[in-house]
Amino acid sequence: MDDTGPATRRTFLSGAAVLLALPAFSVARAAAADGTVVETADGKLRGAARDGVVSFKGVPYAADTSGRNRFMAPRPVAKWAGVRDALAFGDRCPQARRAGGREIVAPPVPPQGEDCCVLNVYTPGAGRDAARPVMVYIHGGGFQGGSGDGATLDGTALARGGDVVVVTLNHRLNVFGYANLGGLDPDFVDAGNAGQLDLIAALQWVQTNIAAFGGDPHRVTVFGESGGGAKIVALSVMPAADPLFRNSINMSGSGAFFLRPSQELRDPTDELLRVLGLGKGDLRRLQAVPVARLYAANVTALANLKADQLRPVVDGRNIIHAPQSAAGWAMQAAKPGIMSCTATEATPWLLRDRTNLAVTERELATRIQAQFGIDEARAQDVIAAYRQDGPKRSAWDVLVDVASDALMRAPMRKATEARAATGKQPVYLAGFDWRSPVENGIWGGPHAIDVPFAFGTLDKDRLTAGGGARAAAASRNLLAAYVAFATSGTPQNPNMPAWPAYDLARRPSMLIDETCRVVNDLHAARRQIGETLAPQSTFDVTNGPLVHPAA
Known part of the structure; x- marks a missing residue:
């Protein structure tokens, strides 16, 4: 609604005239007083106030990574004099324009480039006395794409509603962030984990500077969905x-549980060079290869090897243990955590081919056999276990659940169990249970549907826009749990019943929707039969016969 009527406009114009008459230093003082100018260790920043929140965008936390800095650990930012505008998002790491058939960032798309070590801060108010919890979001898109500036990642509503400081960020991805070059030249020893080292540099920036934005550096929570959750797994080791x-x-971030030693992953590097x-x-010549050519060569190299993407490597220097090793689980369990999945993780992949909606009983059994390497009788046992959730469930319903469990839900639950078994810090298991009504509900609760709920940006995603009161209530519940966790280290809050930490006796999960409830040993029959099947990586599922019957 436009409330700038004649009287309001006259007031604005009068105020503008007074503002123009003030000396420049008075304007700067006014900006500082309202929290839109903040001083960091590198220099002063000017942000913008909107809806009770001040945002600072495109803030550099490390130097430009091009040229001689390509493939290297991040370098410090050069300090600046005066006040630097932080009013627009910075560059994204070079990547494909689309991911999974959907725009990574709604138009207008920010520019891409190697000067991509930038972050965005959303605060209800600057000032060192506020000491609010800090929530640092690491974006999804695997290790190959995405950014922290998407429409659903606007931190305004979360910062205002939760009274927290929100940070989103960009970092190096794909060949720029995860090229495993260290085994060929010691000068490039950090190249295979450069993207992870960027994340550490961003978190170091937070420790140094966030108090000036009203944040508490002692209460920093990292959260991320899909690839973002996987990067958190890697950070934890x-x-x-x-x-x-x-x-x-960790929101559906199963993609880093299978990280491998750097010496086992030479093929992508060799093929890239070829x-x-x-x-x-x-290798020094790689630093001079034009961005577009280097990116395209990496895509070709991975395609030639039938591989999906580069990932961090267990190099013994930066990542010291494989996440699934005993030592890796112990490192992950050293901090409190929440592990969560959505209701039907696999629908974004399955619905790329709408013929999957008409899968038959015979095709369902055949695809389960092929995916897990089992015989027909065993496949029928799997189908029967999944039908314990409802005997009239269609072949499509069963396919979605089998694929969702193999893709995300089973590895996330197993990681939760491994962390709980260490007896260290509590870990909480969640199922985000809201389902989209779009297209007569065929999407269910797909992978990444929880992101706009966590940020309070339901109007920015087509699967959540128009969700009405139920969606709004589910968003309040999810936000309340995450904010409580960031504030106190436990997700307990008035919006839901008591949420017990996970243990192997009860296996409790909090199902979060319009109303919330605790369920012990959720989908027990599915879990039990799943434990007898061969584990599947994300690549195995998204490129396998469950999703692609001809695979």
């Missing part, structure tokens, strides 16, 4: 990250 955050929230026509002694 990096000693340098240990003092930089207190809690973690595609570019370079030798193993030519």
